[in-house]
Amino acid sequence: MTxxxxxxxxxxxxMHYMTRKGPVYAxxxxxxxxxxxxxxxxxxxxxxxxxxxxISLLKLLPDNARIHKGEIRLNGIDVxxxxxxxxxxxxxxxxxxxxxxxxxxMNPVYTIEEQILEAMRxxxxxxTEKEMNExxxxxxxxxxxxxxxxxxxxxxxxxxxxxxxVIAMALSCDPDIIIxxxxxxxxxxxxxxxLLKQIREIQEQLDMAMIYISHDIAVIAEVSQRVGVMYAGxxxxxxxxxxxxxxxxxxxTMGLMSSFPSIVGEKNELVxxxxxxxxxxxxxxxxxxxxxxxxxxxxxHEQEPEFKTHDGNHLAACWHPGxxx
Amino acid sequence: xxQHNNNTLVDVKYLSKLYPVGQGVFRRADTFVHAVSKLxxxxxxxxxxxxxxxxxxxxxxxxKLLTRLIEPTEGSIEMHTDExxxxxxxxxxxEMKTFRRRVQMIxxxxxxxxxxRLTVYDTVAEPLDVQGIGTIPEREANVxxxxxxxxxxxxxxxxxxxPHELSGGQRQRVAIARALIxxxxxxxxxxxxxxxxxxxxxxVMNLMQNLADRFGVTYLYxxxxxxxxxxxxxxxxxxxxxxxxxxxxxxxLLHYPKHPxxxxxxxxxxxxxxxxxxxxxxxxxxxxxxINPEPRCRFFDRCPMATKVCxxxxxxxxxxxxxxxxVACHLx
Numbered sequence: 001m002t003x004x005x006x007x008x009x010x011x012x013x014x015m016h017y018m019t020r021k022g023p024v025y026a027x028x029x030x031x032x033x034x035x036x037x038x039x040x041x042x043x044x045x046x047x048x049x050x051x052x053x054x055i056s057l058l059k060l061l062p063d064n065a066r067i068h069k070g071e072i073r074l075n076g077i078d079v080x081x082x083x084x085x086x087x088x089x090x091x092x093x094x095x096x097x098x099x100x101x102x103x104x105x106m107n108p109v110y111t112i113e114e115q116i117l118e119a120m121r122x123x124x125x126x127x128t129e130k131e132m133n134e135x136x137x138x139x140x141x142x143x144x145x146x147x148x149x150x151x152x153x154x155x156x157x158x159x160x161x162x163x164x165x166v167i168a169m170a171l172s173c174d175p176d177i178i179i180x181x182x183x184x185x186x187x188x189x190x191x192x193x194x195l196l197k198q199i200r201e202i203q204e205q206l207d208m209a210m211i212y213i214s215h216d217i218a219v220i221a222e223v224s225q226r227v228g229v230m231y232a233g234x235x236x237x238x239x240x241x242x243x244x245x246x247x248x249x250x251x252x253t254m255g256l257m258s259s260f261p262s263i264v265g266e267k268n269e270l271v272x273x274x275x276x277x278x279x280x281x282x283x284x285x286x287x288x289x290x291x292x293x294x295x296x297x298x299x300x301h302e303q304e305p306e307f308k309t310h311d312g313n314h315l316a317a318c319w320h321p322g323x324x325x
Numbered sequence: 326x327x328q329h330n331n332n333t334l335v336d337v338k339y340l341s342k343l344y345p346v347g348q349g350v351f352r353r354a355d356t357f358v359h360a361v362s363k364l365x366x367x368x369x370x371x372x373x374x375x376x377x378x379x380x381x382x383x384x385x386x387x388x389k390l391l392t393r394l395i396e397p398t399e400g401s402i403e404m405h406t407d408e409x410x411x412x413x414x415x416x417x418x419x420e421m422k423t424f425r426r427r428v429q430m431i432x433x434x435x436x437x438x439x440x441x442r443l444t445v446y447d448t449v450a451e452p453l454d455v456q457g458i459g460t461i462p463e464r465e466a467n468v469x470x471x472x473x474x475x476x477x478x479x480x481x482x483x484x485x486x487x488p489h490e491l492s493g494g495q496r497q498r499v500a501i502a503r504a505l506i507x508x509x510x511x512x513x514x515x516x517x518x519x520x521x522x523x524x525x526x527x528x529v530m531n532l533m534q535n536l537a538d539r540f541g542v543t544y545l546y547x548x549x550x551x552x553x554x555x556x557x558x559x560x561x562x563x564x565x566x567x568x569x570x571x572x573x574x575x576x577x578l579l580h581y582p583k584h585p586x587x588x589x590x591x592x593x594x595x596x597x598x599x600x601x602x603x604x605x606x607x608x609x610x611x612x613x614x615x616i617n618p619e620p621r622c623r624f625f626d627r628c629p630m631a632t633k634v635c636x637x638x639x640x641x642x643x644x645x646x647x648x649x650x651x652v653a654c655h656l657x
Contacts, residue, residue, distance in 0.1 A: 045522035158611055188379040189549065191611060193593035215522065218552075218595035241599040259527040260597050261552035263579050270556060272531060273524035276492050292524075 006073075007177045007209045008034040008057070008095075013070035015056050024280045025068075026052040028233040031307060034177060037207040039200075041224030041241070043217050043256075045277055048230040050213045054179050057211075058097055059087045075176065092123040092173040100182040102162035106154040112165045113150040116172050123173040139168040142205075144198050160191035167199070177209040184219060196222050217260050221245055226313075229253045232278050232288040235307060239314040249310055249321040251293045287319065295320040333405055334511060334543050335368040335391065340400035340414075341567075342386050346616060359615040360386040362567035363400070365643060368511075370405075373537060373544040375558030375575070377551055377590075379612050383567040384547045388513045391545060392430045393421070404428075404511070426456055429504035433516040435496030439488045445472070445499055446484040452507045467506065474539075475502045475532060494525035498532065505536060515547045530556060551594050555579060563587050566615040566623040568640060573650035583652045586624050622655065630656055 013030045016023040027049045034040050044050050056067055059079060071078045074094050079087060099105045107115055113136055120132045127135070140147040143164040154162060163183055170178055180199070184192040200223055203210050212223050220227055221241060228238040229250065237250040248254045258271040275292040278284055284291055290300040299319050307317040342361040345354030361383045368374050376384045389395045391402060393413055402413045406427060416424055429452075432438035439448055449468045453459055459467065472480035475498040488496055497517060504512055514533070518526045534557065537544060546557050554561050555575055562572040563586065571584040582588045585608070592606040608627045615623065622628070622635040634655045643651040 045524060160611060188612065189551075190379065190589060190593045190608065193595070196595070216595070217523070218597040221597050221599045221601075222595050224599075245597065245599055256523060257597070259523055261550075261556050262597055263552045263555055263591065263594050264596050264598075264601065267555065267576070270527045270530070272527045274528075276494060276525060277522070 005035055006033045007036055007038075007075060008211075009071070009073040010053075010057070011071040011073070013053070013056060013072060014068040015052060015061070015070075016066060016068050017052075017062075018064045018066070019281070021281055025283075026065075026233055026280060027056060029307075030070075030235045032228055032235060032238060034209045034211060036176070037203075037209055039203055039210045039212065039223055039225045041220035041227040042211060042213045042230060043215065043220045043227060044230030045215060047232075047277060047280070049233040050215075050230055051181055052233075053230075054097060054181050054211070054213055057179060058091060058095060059084070060097075092119055092170075092175060094175055095177050095179065096170040096173070096175040098163075098166050098170045098178065098180040098183045100185055102159070102166045102183075102186075103154060105166055106162070106169075108154055111151045111153055112157070112168075116165075116169050119169060119172050135172065136168075139171055142171065142202055143168045144194075159187055160195060163187065163195060164198070167202070171202070171206070171208075174206075175208065177211070179211045179213070181213045182215070183212075185214065185216070192219070199223060217245075217256060218262070229256065232283055233280055234288055234317060236289065236318070237314075237316040239316075243314050249314065250289075250316045250318045251295050251320070251323060252289050253316075254323065255292075287317070295323045332369045332371075333367050334370040335366075335545075336403040336405070337364060337366040337368075337391070338401045338403070340364045340366075340387075340390060340402060341398045342383075342390055342395065343398045356617050359567045359618055361390060361397075362615065362618075364567070364569060366562065366569060366572070368543060368545065370510075371537075371541055371543055372559045373534075373546055373557060375554035375561040376545060376547045376564060377549065377554050377561055378564035379549065379590075381566075381612055381614065382564040383615075384549075384564055385515055387564070388430065388515050388545060388547050391511075392428050392513050393424065394430070406510070422456070426507050427509050428511045428513070429507070429509040431497075431500050431504050431512060431514040431517045434520055435493055435500055436488075436520075438500060439496060441488050444485045444487055445477075445491070448488075448499060449502045449506055452503065456507055458507060468502075471502045471506055472499075474536070475499075475505075476528070477502075492525075493521055494529060497521060497529050501529075501533065501536070505540060505542070508540065509542065511543045511545070513545045513547070516549070517546075518553060519548065519550065526553075533557065551579070551591065563590065566612070566618065568623055568653065569643060569651075570624065570653045571651065572643065573648075577648075577650060581650075583646060583650065583657045584624075584654050585628050585630050585656075632656065 010032050013027055015027045016025045042050050067080055072080050074090055116136050117132055137147045145164050184195050214220050224241050227241050227244040228235050231252050237253045248257055255273040273292055286302050287300045287305050290296040305317045305319045310316055310321050341363055343357035343359055346356050346358055378384050390397050397414050404411050404413055413424055450464050453464050469480040477483045477498055518529050548554050558575050561575050561578045562569045565586050571587045582591050589606045589608045592604045610627050620639045622640050625631050625635050641653045641655045643653045646652050
C-alpha cells in the first residue's frame with residue numbers, strides 16, 4: 001500500500017559499498033516516509049550513513065555502491081529498479097539535492113544564470129526562454145540574492161552566496177522534495193543563521209518537502225518538524241522535533257542530546273558517550289549501539305531490536321527505550 | 326588593558342601582523358592585509374582564554390604569533406618565565422629553542438598534523454628528542470605514562486601504531502600528548518575539537534580540562550564555536566578583523582554582551598532546542614578583508630548602531646566597562 005500523501009516512502013533500504021576488505025553496509029534496513037510539505041531532519045555522526053541515504057534517494061551512487069534491497073517510492077513510484085535514464089525524469093523535477101561543497105557542484109566556467117538555465121532546459125523544456133529567464137529572477141529573489149549578480153561566475157560569489165545559488169538551482173524545476181546535505185556546515189555562524197532562516201521561509205512558502213541532513217543537532221532543531229537519528233547505518237529513532245529533543249528514548253539520542261553544548265540555559269555537565277562508533281566492516285552483533293550503551297543487557301548483545309512505534313509517532317529501535325530495564 | 330599583576334603569564338602588546346598583497350617583482354608592496362592589528366591581550370597563569378570569531382578574523386594568525394610559528398610585524402609578546410620577562414616576538418637560535426619548550430600548539434586537523442611515517446611513540450617522543458630531554462628508557466616510560474593519561478589505554482597497544490590506524494579522536498589525543506610531553510606552560514589549541522564528532526568531542530574537551538588542572542597548563546583556545554568555548558574557557562575574547570572587540574568572563578559575555586558584533590554573533594548561534602526562540606539581531610553584509618583599513622571602527626560598515634562618531638574616529642580602544650569587562654566601542 002502506498003500513501004499518496006507521502007512524497008517519499010523508504011522501505012527497508014539497504015545499500016553497501018564494495019571495498020577490498022568486503023562489503024560495507026552503510027545503510028541497513030532503513031524505513032521512513034516524508035509527507036507533502038514536511039521538513040525532516042536526519043542527524044548522526046560522520047560515517048553513520050546520512051549522506052549514503054541521500055545519494056541512494058537520487059540514485060547518484062558511485063561505481064562501487066549498490067542498493068542491495070528495499071524500495072524508494074517517489075510519489076508512489078518505486079525508483080530502485082529504474083535505469084539511470086529513467087531516473088533522470090525524476091531528478092530535479094521530483095527530487096533534487098543541495099550538496100555541502102557548493103563550489104564543487106557548480107561549473108566554474110559558466111555563469112550562475114547559465115547553469116540554472118541549463119538545468120531548466122533539460123528538465124522543463126515546455127517553458128519558453130523568456131519564462132525561464134523570469135524564473136531565474138524569481139529564484140534569485142527567493143533565495144535572497146540580487147538578480148544583478150546572475151551573470152557572474154561561481155568564483156566571484158562568497159561562500160554564503162554560492163550556497164544560495166546552489167539552492168536556487170535545486171529549486172529551478174519545482175521539485176516536490178529537496179535534500180539538503182549539510183548546506184550550511186562550511187559557513188560562519190552569522191551567514192549560517194541568515195541562510196537557515198531563508199531555507200525555512202522557502203520551505204514554508206513553496207510548501208515543499210525537505211530532508212535536511214546535518215551532524216549538528218542545533219541546526220537540525222532550527223529547521224525540522226520531525227527528526228531521524230542515525231547510528232552506524234541504522235535509523236535508531238524518529239519522532240517529532242520536540243519529542244526527540246525533550247523526551248528522547250533511544251540511549252544514543254539521549255547521550256547525543258546531553259553531550260551537546262549550548263550557549264543558553266544552565267551550564268550542565270556534558271555527558272560522555274564512551275567508546276567510538278563501530279567499524280561497519282564488522283558491526284557488533286545485536287544492537288549496534290550495545291558496546292557503548294549504559295543500559296545494555298544480554299538481549300542487546302544477541303538480537304537486533306526492531307524499529308517500531310513506542311508512543312504514537314515516536315519510533316525507536318531499542319530493547320530498553322528510555323533506559324528502562 | 327593596562328592592569329598588571331604577578332599572575333600574568335603572557336602579555337601581548339600592540340601586536341600586528343601584516344601580509345603584503347599585490348606585490349610585484351620590483352615594486353614594494355603598498356597594500357597589506359592587517360591580519361592582526363595592534364592587539365592587546367593578557368593571559369593569566371593557569372587560566373583558559375577563548376579566542377572566538379568568524380573565519381578570517383585573525384584568530385589562527387594570533388595563535389601562530391604566540392607560538393612564534395610566524396614572526397610579528399610589530400609589537401611585543403612578553404612571557405613571564407622562571408628566568409624573568411622574555412619578549413618572544415623576535416627570538417632567534419638557542420633562545421628560540423628554549424622558548425619552544427615552554428609553548429606548544431595543538432592543531433585542528435589530526436589527519437594533517439601528524440607525520441604518517443612516524444609511529445605514535447616517535448610522534449610523542451619527538452619533542453623530547455629535539456630538546457634532548459632524558460635517556461631513551463626514561464623517554465619510553467614518559468611516553469607510556471602520558472598515553473595512559475590521555476586515555477589511550479593500554480599504552481603498549483598504541484605505541485607502535487601509525488596515524489592511519491587511529492580514529493580521529495585517538496589522533497587528537499596523541500596530538501595532546503605530544504604537546505604536553507615536555508611540560509609546557511602555555512598551549513595554543515587551534516580548534517582542537519572542531520573535526521571531531523559530538524560523542525567523541527566531549528571526551529577530548531574533558532581531557533583537556535583535566536590535564537590543564539593537573540599540569541597547570543594555560544590555554545589559548547581558538548574556536549569558532551561559542552558553545553564549546555563556554556565549556557572550555559574562563560574568559561572569552563571576541564575578534565573582528567584583526568582586533569579584539571570584547572573580552573570578559575565567559576558567562577558574563579554570553580549573558581550580557583555589550584559590543585553590537587558580539588550581540589549579533591551570540592544571537593546567531595543555533596540552539597539545540599526546537600521550542601527556544603532566539604533574539605533576532607540583523608547586521609549588514611558579510612565579513613570583509615582588512616586590506617589597508619580606513620581609520621575608523623572596523624565594524625562600522627556592518628554595525629546597526631553606527632553613528633558619525635564611529636566614522637570620524639579611529640577604531641576605539643578596549644576599555645574596562647566595569648568588573649574587567651573590556652569593550653572596544655564608542656557607543657557602549
